Amino acid sequence: MLALGADGPLPPKNLRCEYLSNPLGIDVRQPRLAWVLEHTARGQKQTAYQILVATRPETLTQDKGDQWDSGRVASDNSTQVPYNGKPLQSSTTYYWKVHTWDKDGNASPYSRAAQFEMGLLSAEEWKAQWIAGGNLLRKEFPVAAKVVRARAYVTALGYYELRLNGQKVGSNVLDPAWTTYEKRSLYTTYDVTAYLQSGPNAVGMMLGNGWANQTWDWGDPVKPAGQSPELLVQLEIDMEGGRHVQIVSDKSWKAGKGPIASDSIYNGETYDARLEMPGWDAPGFNDSSWKAAEVLKGPGGVLSAEMMPPIRVVDTIPPVLVSNPQPGVYVYDLGQNFAGWAQLRVKGPRGTAVKMHFAELLYDSGMLNRENIRGAKATDTYTLRGDGELEVFEPHFTYHGFRYVELTGFPGTPGLDTLRGRVVHSAVESVGNFAASKPLLNQIQRLIRWGYLSNLHSVPTDCPQRDERMGWMGDAQATAETAMLNFDMAAFFTNFIRDIRDVQGPDGSVTDTVPHKGGSRPADPAWGTAYPLLCWYMYEQYGDVRILDEHYDGLKKYVEFLRSKAPDNVLRYSYYGDWVAVEHTPGELVSDAYYYKDVQILAKAAAILGKSADAQAYSQLAAQIKDAFHREFYDAKRGVYANGTQTAHTLALFFGLVPDDQLGQVLGRLTNDIVYGHDTHITTGFIGVKYLLPLLTRTGSSDLAYELATQTTYPSWGYMIANGATTLWELWQNKTGPSMNSHNHHMFGSVGAWFYQALAGINLGADSAGYGKIRIEPQIARDLTWASGTVETVRGTVSSAWSHSPGVLSLDVTIPVNSQARIVIPKEEEATELVVREGEQIVWEKGKYVPGVPGVTGASQERNGNIVLEVGSGRYSFKLTMR
Numbered sequence: 001m002l003a004l005g006a007d008g009p010l011p012p013k014n015l016r017c018e019y020l021s022n023p024l025g026i027d028v029r030q031p032r033l034a035w036v037l038e039h040t041a042r043g044q045k046q047t048a049y050q051i052l053v054a055t056r057p058e059t060l061t062q063d064k065g066d067q068w069d070s071g072r073v074a075s076d077n078s079t080q081v082p083y084n085g086k087p088l089q090s091s092t093t094y095y096w097k098v099h100t101w102d103k104d105g106n107a108s109p110y111s112r113a114a115q116f117e118m119g120l121l122s123a124e125e126w127k128a129q130w131i132a133g134g135n136l137l138r139k140e141f142p143v144a145a146k147v148v149r150a151r152a153y154v155t156a157l158g159y160y161e162l163r164l165n166g167q168k169v170g171s172n173v174l175d176p177a178w179t180t181y182e183k184r185s186l187y188t189t190y191d192v193t194a195y196l197q198s199g200p201n202a203v204g205m206m207l208g209n210g211w212a213n214q215t216w217d218w219g220d221p222v223k224p225a226g227q228s229p230e231l232l233v234q235l236e237i238d239m240e241g242g243r244h245v246q247i248v249s250d251k252s253w254k255a256g257k258g259p260i261a262s263d264s265i266y267n268g269e270t271y272d273a274r275l276e277m278p279g280w281d282a283p284g285f286n287d288s289s290w291k292a293a294e295v296l297k298g299p300g301g302v303l304s305a306e307m308m309p310p311i312r313v314v315d316t317i318p319p320v321l322v323s324n325p326q327p328g329v330y331v332y333d334l335g336q337n338f339a340g341w342a343q344l345r346v347k348g349p350r351g352t353a354v355k356m357h358f359a360e361l362l363y364d365s366g367m368l369n370r371e372n373i374r375g376a377k378a379t380d381t382y383t384l385r386g387d388g389e390l391e392v393f394e395p396h397f398t399y400h401g402f403r404y405v406e407l408t409g410f411p412g413t414p415g416l417d418t419l420r421g422r423v424v425h426s427a428v429e430s431v432g433n434f435a436a437s438k439p440l441l442n443q444i445q446r447l448i449r450w451g452y453l454s455n456l457h458s459v460p461t462d463c464p465q466r467d468e469r470m471g472w473m474g475d476a477q478a479t480a481e482t483a484m485l486n487f488d489m490a491a492f493f494t495n496f497i498r499d500i501r502d503v504q505g506p507d508g509s510v511t512d513t514v515p516h517k518g519g520s521r522p523a524d525p526a527w528g529t530a531y532p533l534l535c536w537y538m539y540e541q542y543g544d545v546r547i548l549d550e551h552y553d554g555l556k557k558y559v560e561f562l563r564s565k566a567p568d569n570v571l572r573y574s575y576y577g578d579w580v581a582v583e584h585t586p587g588e589l590v591s592d593a594y595y596y597k598d599v600q601i602l603a604k605a606a607a608i609l610g611k612s613a614d615a616q617a618y619s620q621l622a623a624q625i626k627d628a629f630h631r632e633f634y635d636a637k638r639g640v641y642a643n644g645t646q647t648a649h650t651l652a653l654f655f656g657l658v659p660d661d662q663l664g665q666v667l668g669r670l671t672n673d674i675v676y677g678h679d680t681h682i683t684t685g686f687i688g689v690k691y692l693l694p695l696l697t698r699t700g701s702s703d704l705a706y707e708l709a710t711q712t713t714y715p716s717w718g719y720m721i722a723n724g725a726t727t728l729w730e731l732w733q734n735k736t737g738p739s740m741n742s743h744n745h746h747m748f749g750s751v752g753a754w755f756y757q758a759l760a761g762i763n764l765g766a767d768s769a770g771y772g773k774i775r776i777e778p779q780i781a782r783d784l785t786w787a788s789g790t791v792e793t794v795r796g797t798v799s800s801a802w803s804h805s806p807g808v809l810s811l812d813v814t815i816p817v818n819s820q821a822r823i824v825i826p827k828e829e830e831a832t833e834l835v836v837r838e839g840e841q842i843v844w845e846k847g848k849y850v851p852g853v854p855g856v857t858g859a860s861q862e863r864n865g866n867i868v869l870e871v872g873s874g875r876y877s878f879k880l881t882m883r
């Protein structure tokens with residue numbers, strides 16, 4: 001804390017543009033700007049801001065914005081401020097900064113400068129042509145003067161690696177993101193200034209099949225097998241003296257065949273280093289034997305900027321063990337199941353072929369068990385150059401889901417350092433942290449995070465290992481909140497939601513997988529609901545109103561599609577329902593519950609967007625669906641919904657489909673089924689489990705939720721861990737045969753949201769979005785002595801950490817500037833005499849609020865005796881003592 005009188009707002013930090021930090025090549029014409037506030041005092045908020053946007057950093061240094069000076073705008077908006085200056089131009093970099101005023105009218109210093117750069121904003125600016133012809137394409141070109149600024153705009157139908165003058169450009173791998181190519185391809189913008197030189201230059205592109213040429217059983221690839229991938233490249237080069245040169249992909253490029261003999265996402269890569277052509281990506285290479293590139297039509301969709309974290313190699317992990325179960329067969333254990341590949345280090349005779357097979361499981365014999373990866377061959381083969389040097393190989397255009405690697409054909413005896421794991425996924429930032437005094441909870445949290453990241457490959461996939469890896473929408477919706485509390489998913493989901501709209505049919509239907517490769521159209525309603533649900537979570541977690549607006553028509557069309565299938569207000573069609581359940585729940589009930597939810601979301605979105613007629617109409621429809629649900633599924637004689645499973649009752653209760661006078665009775669049925677019917681075990685699939693623990697917590701049974709979360713016998717998360725899981729399984733059962741049993745599926749990870757929301761107690765305030773209002777309400781589970789959660793929200797850090805000993809509860813809370821919180825401090829059941837202190841100061845005593853603690857604006861007591869504090873921003877250390 002500064003000395004008295006020095007209190008004030010600090011410079012805004014963490015400047016973002018369209019959720020990205022200093023993005024290069026965006027194509028939103030009114031990008032939204034955001035910042036995080038800091039203040040030396042508690043209870044502070046923003047009352048106004050001023051944004052400056054300039055085309056040169058020097059202009060900004062003089063506190064001028066030649067592009068936009070917002071002036072002082074009275075507003076508390078710090079997370080979604082749309083750019084509102086002069087029209088933004090293609091390929092131009094903009095520098096910006098912001099300062100704010102606090103509630104007392106004190107101005108903050110300016111933030112540090114941030115920047116954003118526009119991509120190519122109109123289709124006409126693309127002069128490049130789609131070309132193909134081999135898996136290597138190249139072109140040489142002269143640059144007449146010193147390069148002052150150069151950009152490359154790149155995409156492919158397939159995967160690419162961009163190379164300039166002998167070097168790989170940037171650190172993206174498996175780029176571009178997978179899209180419905182017929183509708184849209186995503187291009188990436190690279191700053192290539194440092195890769196170019198005056199004089200001769202060369203651009204080279206390596207191409208892989210990616211998802212465009214994937215051969216699979218899941219529907220037709222965009223390109224028939226055997227056709228080569230295509231690319232589109234445009235280089236814009238500014239030279240000293242104001243000259244500009246453009247290099248584009250066209251028929252003047254040369255096409256050749258490189259060392260990659262075959263590549264496939266499912267099957268792996270075969271690389272023959274004897275076929276490398278040193279210098280092919282540098283000037284002066286003799287390409288006279290290469291043929292001219294073919295100019296093609298391209299996939300036909302629009303070109304959009306790739307505005308989300310790219311796929312990268314994010315970590316390297318050493319093996320923990322190597323064994324030698326058979327002569328010549330070496331099996332590496334990386335100690336962790338994950339997505340990526342292995343880096344091989346080898347020295348040996350020319351022509352030696354070393355093979356790496358990947359698997360999640362081992363047999364007792366120590367050999368790989370690859371039964372559950374089904375048709376995926378998951379094999380990388382490297383043939384040595386054999387020039388006496390150490391050769392280091394990593395594949396370019398494939399990835400595997402694995403913990404174990406089998407190495408064969410190795411010249412000599414490999415060591416532990418022969419292989420290392422390379423962890424590869426969309427490089428989302430970690431924003432959350434959860435931990436508690438019970439190690440099992442921390443282990444589950446670890447499994448959730450590894451499982452989730454393994455399945456982030458530009459779309460949220462179901463699994464990373466077998467011949468599938470698709471954007472299954474049910475899985476995506478199941479864990480979206482967990483994901484958002486652990487990782488910065490804002491840009492990723494903004495993109496995926498657009499991917500969903502790209503598959504929407506004229507009838508409003510969406511598909512089970514996005515891009516649509518497996519499963520059906522229309523989607524199972526519990527899968528299709530990903531469209532409204534993800535939009536809604538974007539609104540809740542990030543305060544994103546624009547996404548509701550942009551997708552409003554799409555959401556309305558989707559709901560109207562569902563309505564067309566439910567003439568009597570009951571939506572019955574279903575394929576998977578409560579998928580992978582222990583006890584089956586009729587799919588009709590699951591579909592209909594989501595129909596109700598989807599209509600409610602649409603009604604709420606309409607209200608937020610000021611479409612009051614729609615808001616009313618869809619609220620009415622929701623009420624009709626609720627009546628119809630009860631009529632259709634409630635069996636008054638037996639007092640159960642449908643067949644009375646945990647999922648049937650959980651969905652009915654959680655979604656608010658049960659008439660008030662029957663709530664107690666239905667809840668009783670549910671808890672009886674859990675406790676007496678199943679000895680405190682879950683019987684749901686991945687749909688039911690998402691809501692089961694939150695429901696129990698919400699209805700006063702958080703101890704029961706906790707018991708379910710910490711079970712160690714089948715079915716439970718603890719059971720997976722007891723059986724050696726390092727990522728979540730697809731099934732509650734421990735199966736390892738040829739059936740559907742991935743050991744790295746993320747959808748049971750929905751419990752992760754409950755860790756943050758219930759155990760740490762971090763929640764959105766009622767009817768609020770983007771953490772403007774926060775509710776901290778930790779559940780003090782009986783056998784925990786402490787739990788803590790931190791989430792870097794769009795407003796800044798929210799954290800809650802409690803520790804408990806008999807008679808004393810300590811609760812440390814952080815609330816970001818510009819937010820308010822209601823903090824519920826739970827007391828022990830029997831305790832009567834309660835005293836709450838903040839630091840040394842008393843806030844509550846003798847049944848009364850004691851005013852005077854900075855930042856605390858009020859306190860009251862709930863009927864159950866818990867103390868509720870109203871606070872503004874700041875860090876607080878509360879201590880409740882009770883007798």
Ligand code: BGC
Pocket residue numbers: 462463468472473474475576579745747
């Ligand atoms: C996937 C699931 C998916 C399901 C649909 C499976 O093959 O792996 O996670 O949601 O199909 O039923």
